[in-house]
Amino acid sequence: MSFEDFPSAFRGAVYRPGDAGYADARCIFNAHVADATPALIVRAEDEADVVTVARYATATGTPLAVRAGGHGVDGTAMPDGAVVLDLTRLDTIDVRPETGVVRLGAGVLLADMDATLEKHGLVVPSGTVSSTGIAGLTLGGGVGYNMRRYGATVDNLLSCDMVALDGRRVTASATENPDLFWALRGGGGNFGVVTGFEFQAKPLPPLVSAGFIVFPLDQAAAVLGALREYLPTAPRELAIIAVLTKCPPLPPVPPEFHGADVLMPVVVYTGPQEKAEPVISDVVALGTPVATAVGPMPWSAANRMLDVIAPSGRRYYTKGGYLAELSDTVIEIVVRNAANAPAPVHPMLPSAVQNVWAMGGAISEDFDEDSAAFSREGAAWMWEIITEWDSPADDDTFHGWLDNARADLTPHLRGNCYINLSTDNGPEWRRSAWGGEERYSRLVEVKTAWDPQNLLRFNKNVPPL
Ligand SMILES: Cc1cc2nc3c(=O)[nH]c(=O)nc-3n(C[C@H](O)[C@H](O)[C@H](O)COP(=O)(O)OP(=O)(O)OC[C@H]3O[C@@H](n4cnc5c(N)ncnc54)[C@H](O)[C@@H]3O)c2cc1C
Structure with a gap:
């Protein structure tokens, strides 16, 4: 369909395949899901434009995709043949x-x-x-x-x-x-x-302490075990993502560890600077690191630290889930799968990464499970697995490793999960992702009230009744 009847009242830019600007407008983060050809991309200038598009979609029964930052791992912002409502100009x-x-x-x-x-x-x-x-x-x-x-x-x-x-x-x-x-x-x-x-x-505060600590993989099980014991005593101002990957050639890491399997806790401490040193020392003391690169920096720099390993335009595939505990068995599985990960396809960038996020503190203790559709019950840790590569010829390698690693860990993952850090695993997964049948039914009720035609179906979809 070419949607020739799209309303002329719309004031923003409109792109059809072949138009100048269409290729740029179609760009999204994940190249693995970025080759679809939407029929129409309409970039709203303001809320009135959004109203125009919503009314058009409803009047014509046209399913609508929504593009904001374009980072969704499923590529639902840019589906084949769809009308895409681009919100990038609403940036106040x-x-x-x-x-x-x-x-x-x-x-x-x-x-x-x-x-x-x-x-x-x-x-x-x-x-x-x-x-x-x-x-x-x-x-x-x-x-x-x-x-x-x-x-x-x-x-x-x-x-x-x-x-x-x-x-x-x-x-x-x-x-x-x-x-x-x-x-x-x-x-x-x-x-x-x-x-x-x-x-x-x-x-x-204006400055936070942030960076990473590198432990060889042969220490990973012991360090993760020690982290499990340490975390309940850690201040809420400390964030830890324990990254298992092959070590990129980062300057403070000795050359013999470049490309080696490592456990690399990424840490950010946002409490007062004068209290940072003992907290970071506690994390360093979880093992015998081969490199430590943690220091004061503005928050906005800390929150860009990982940008460099997640550039736009690579092929990405990710899954994830919550862990009730970081048991010895879980640790054994993630360490084993780190050891059998495929080699990176880029000299500076990782290709196979597992992240173990420390939960606890405010997200777990200060907000009820019932307070929001976002589910967190029983999530003491969050496991995320990411592969990133460049050529379609390597799709099978990176899908294969990731799917096997996930299958290994699945018996230990909770039924609920954080929907944004996984590609969609289908209707059964969605029924439990938000915390079970009762909570899913509540979502269905709201969906039925607000989108009875399921026009917004390019997402982790909750079909209406
Ligand atoms: C490299 C990378 C790192 C990430 N790191 C984190 C992280 O640290 N923490 C975290 O929580 N998540 C993280 N994510 C996941 C991220 O939260 C999701 O991918 C999120 O959907 C991205 O939002 P977006 O607006 O950029 O994406 P888009 O692709 O534009 O949107 C994703 C979907 O959300 C819906 N949507 C977007 N905007 C609207 C709207 N205004 N109205 C209605 N529906 C809308 C649409 O269904 C759309 O398809 C990361 C993702 C990537 C790729």
Whole structure:
């Protein structure tokens, strides 16, 4: 279909295949899912444009894809043959320093949010790669270096402005459309087009301590075991992602460990600088590292640390799940799979990575499972597995290793999970991902009320009744 009847009232740019600008507009982060050919990409100038598109979709029964930051691992922002509503121009950031209330347009990227809020000593807890969009991240839940201190992104959300599929502009908050607000905090892009997010930002000092510590893989089991014992005593201001990968040739790492299998805890401490040293020393003391590169830096630099290993335009495939405990068996499995990971295909970039995220603190203890659709119950740790490569010829290698490693760990993963850090695993997985049948039914009810035709189906889809 060519959608020749698309409304002329739409004021933003409109791209069809073959138009100048179409190829750029079609670009998304994950090259593995970026070769689809949407029929129409429409870039909204403002909320009125979003209303125009929503009304058109409903009147014509046209399914609608939504593109914000373009980082979704499934590529649902750019499906074949679809009409895509591009929100990248809705990129305003409005900070009220006196209250810490922040309003963000749906096209804002984490890099711009962090840089703006940092000037006011504020932060909205979000993700760890700065080119990610706040919209898709928030709608799925949002986890990052501040989650143990301040909770998930959705735990800091005050309200959403949403354009419903019938064109109504609505607010969702604890007092207005509370069921919708519950669903928008973790239920993904199922319910309407969110044009703006209002957050209660939290204080953050100008400098944080951040970096990485490198342990050879033969210490990994012992270090992860020690980390399991240490974590309950660690301050909430400490974030740890224990990364298992082949070590990139990073300057402080001795050359004999370049390309070697390592356990590399990435740490960020956001408490007062004068208290950082003993905390980082505790993590270093979990084993005998071959390199330690942790130091003070502005928050916005810390939250860009991982950008370098996650460039746009590579082929990515990822899965993940929650762990109730970091048992010896779990540790044995992740270490074994680190040891049999395929070699990187790029001299500077990893190709096969497992991340063990330390949960606990605010995200686990301060917010009820029932407070939001984002599910966290029983999640003491989060395991994430990522492969990244460049040539389709290597697809089988990287899919194969990842799928085997996931199959190994599956008996130990909880049924609930964080939907944004995994490619979609199908309807059965979705029924449990948000925490079980009762919570899934609640999402179905909200979906049925707000999108009965399932026009928003390019997502981790919750079909309506
Ligand atoms: C390299 C990398 C690192 C990541 N790191 C983290 C991390 O540290 N923490 C974390 O929590 N997540 C992380 N993620 C996952 C990330 O949160 C999701 O991929 C998220 O969906 C990206 O949002 P986006 O706006 O950039 O993506 P998009 O691809 O634009 O959106 C993803 C989907 O969300 C829906 N959507 C987006 N915006 C709207 C809207 N305004 N209204 C309705 N529906 C909408 C659509 O269904 C869309 O297909 C990472 C992803 C990548 C690729």
